[in-house]
Amino acid sequence: MGWEDIAADKKKRIADSIPQEWRIKSEPTDVSVMAYPKQSGIMSAEELAITESTAVDLVAQLAAGKLSSVAVTTAFLKRAALAHQLTNCALEFFPDIALARAKFLDEALKKDGKPVGPLHGLPISLKDQFRIKDLETSMGYVAWIGKYEEGNSVLVDMLERAGAVFYVKTSVPQSLMVCETVNNVIGRTTNPRNKNWSCGGSSGGEGAMVGFRGGIIGVGTDIGGSIRVPSAFNFLYGLRPSHGRLPYGKMANSMEGQETVHSVCGPLTHSVADMRLFVQSVLAEEPWKYDSKVIPLPWRGVEAEAVKAKITSGGLTLGYYNCDGNVLPHPPILRGIETVVSTMKKAGHTVFPWKPYKHDYAVNLINGIYASDGGTDIFNTLKESGEPAIPNFADLINSTLPKIDMNELWDVHLKKWAFQCEYLEQFRLMEEKLGKEIDAIIAPITPTAAIRHNQFKYYGYASAINLLDFTSVVVPVTFADKSIDVKDANFKPLNDMDKTVQAEYDADAYHGAPVAVQIVGRRLTEERIMEIAEEIGKLLGNEITL
């Protein structure tokens, strides 16, 4: 069988996994499919309410036996089925396994009188990089189709022990090294708010799925924006924890074993409250006893409380930047930053301009790291099946690059470390000047609102943070508005990339596109940054979005 046939068969298997009664009879005509679940007639009012609830509320009701896991799982299965049919976001869909698990959990609750764990009965969607026993993990590679897993990823085990139900694995771009979601297996995943926009990537299937509320908590990975970009493009919160906070053991990946910049796992959610539920549930399982890369750092309630006290007293100290010195964001993003800055100032917090330190250098350095094997690993996987590379792929990694040598790599490691330490010095110098500790930096996560297809060019706002291994939480802010976010007629490009990115802006085309910022803190500051992100979300009115 040629690669086209293998891919077509896989695509058909995914489509076939959707029961007849959940199938869409006629394609919606609107560019947005957000209203479809309500109009479809496929979902009951209760199912709509369940899927539009919060994870925190659902687990409370599940634990109390007020909602059954079968009911909750069925609701999300239906909505996920719609999500896939409308945005093409799933690489695995397994309602039977999910419902059997839900039934088991319902019975366990009845029998034991208590929930299995803090996520008892809650459906969680996974990027198709997580291994689940007996399922495929194609990760968008044709070559990997037909290989069935012998065991779970570590995080899958932890979530399962916490009581979660798995029901879907979502699409990714071929290689994962792209911030849009296109592969040769199922094609492109689109944004549920507008089919002309990207859902982001590489956890783009999660972005579309959770954005559409086919999922309540989705789990993605991020080595250069792959959790944060889809969160931003789908009006979601997204956590890129620092490396070593959450387990990555036994995940599938491209460029496996590359450790200069680590990919990390993290959740995409509708609220920080749900994000916190996820992180606390995983940490309670002591992942450091299973994955050697995880730091033995339980949830630090003391850290969270200390930040809460600052929030209450208007005592946060927040830096911000709206341009990294490489590429100026589009008008909606500039307004997004300004909105958050003025909101936080109004709430009495100290907000000061942060000068991005050598971000151009950082972006070049990390691009070199992504390409350090000259694409060997990825191109070998493509060769296995004969499938071609997707177009965007060449933006980041291209087969003409030479593999770097061991001593060159060591030199890169030294440069990375020195840059990280210099960045910490910038924090200290500013803290001395301000006479107080910096709590976080408010920054763009992409230079654009949810982007039009094939236009994602500049990864630097995301990837500089990966190089620093700083903790980052994406906060949804607003939507592009053609009446306010007018094109800057006096724009002078700093460089070719800046010119290309800015040229893409079109106030009409981007009207309504989600606008987000990221809240960034030093390494391993998850508790603190989540607390601040939650406060910003609350002040913006976006924290609970029922």
Place this chain on the structure above:
Amino acid sequence: MGWEDIAADKKKRIADSIPQEWRIKSEPTDVSVMAYPKQSGIMSAEELAITESTAVDLVAQLAAGKLSSVAVTTAFLKRAALAHQLTNCALEFFPDIALARAKFLDEALKKDGKPVGPLHGLPISLKDQFRIKDLETSMGYVAWIGKYEEGNSVLVDMLERAGAVFYVKTSVPQSLMVCETVNNVIGRTTNPRNKNWSCGGSSGGEGAMVGFRGGIIGVGTDIGGSIRVPSAFNFLYGLRPSHGRLPYGKMANSMEGQETVHSVCGPLTHSVADMRLFVQSVLAEEPWKYDSKVIPLPWRGVEAEAVKAKITSGGLTLGYYNCDGNVLPHPPILRGIETVVSTMKKAGHTVFPWKPYKHDYAVNLINGIYASDGGTDIFNTLKESGEPAIPNFADLINSTLPKIDMNELWDVHLKKWAFQCEYLEQFRLMEEKLGKEIDAIIAPITPTAAIRHNQFKYYGYASAINLLDFTSVVVPVTFADKSIDVKDANFKPLNDMDKTVQAEYDADAYHGAPVAVQIVGRRLTEERIMEIAEEIGKLLGNEITL
């Protein structure tokens, strides 16, 4: 100037840095120089008492103004001068700078009425890998002689802020990749207890210096035993913290940028109490704000208290092994393990045999990592000056090995990670079986007591722990005794290395040599392991050694 002249000049400069009145008139004839300070007439009774005190006691007296830093520093300067003349252990000696600093601290205390920090006025010796502004860091390389530093290593800055006084930097083996201490600059450092024995390496100068009490707390580094082996060979405690606990920023090193297995900094001391003082003092400086590789993990008093409670109730759970399956230790080490095991059992703790999991595999893997650039970095440094490689060097790294390729390195990373996770699984399986948590493992750190020169062949007891990045504390146990530790006539070697190592044993030659064990815990368990090591030391009567 040829390399020999450059080295000879450096050696002379070190000798010249010792004031006339501290110079030894006639060489002692005994193989041990331990009694020399008392006999020399160079040190006063008070100076002897100071140098034979504890750091904990000294900082208390310094902070209270009962002892001046000038007095304490002078005492250690004198004893360090003797140490160097007797064991050849210093690569830098700078009494004038040290005394000026001590005077400054004494005045600051008088002026401010309080100490600068928790180490106020305390002399600390440093391995010649730590950078101090305006001094050389030759690290035993002829090529690096004559280069004066523009700034301090991060840890040096932290210790300075904590109030420490620097006065000496100690010798290392060329390249650092050897567990004896020989270089072409000053030659060989010997063991103060017997000039026929090695002081260990690579922090061998620290071992000899602190062992001789020319230092009270010494700071070394460890990538394959380099803190632990010199601690063991000099009857000292030594901490190899897990990577990321203490700062390594701006250190000199061989193979800089190699990140597959990280070298770490840690103290060599006469007691865990002094070790704890050091670690707490450094962590109080928040090193994670200066060195990006440091995890934001302050001293965890709660962890220490939890272990203390177990100790009090006889509730520790300790595994042990006396053979790693590769090389059987000499009789004194087997007795050392047995002594600790029976002592802990007698104290009511649970002690069970631990089966070392694939240590042969681990040792091969880490040896490959040490050699991953085919020795390029080290041989380039040798070429710069023209100096030859020291003999032992070829045991670990040899220039005929090929440099490995990027994708091969990634494969090594995956193997390392998988091995680490499998090892964690062994812990979990045993914990399930025992029905309780394992607190630590008691293990050999070397297969021999303080070894005769040029006989250090097997690094595996140390290096397997580096591959795991487990926390380890060396505890001095006893001394080899020819009347008890008789050669095993029925020994059957497992392999050539085992045969070679065992053949080296000679009960007469090793009579009196220090015997130690290491106490090993999972990653980042410093508080716990130090607490257990202290208890073992106390029960053995070795914890406070005045």
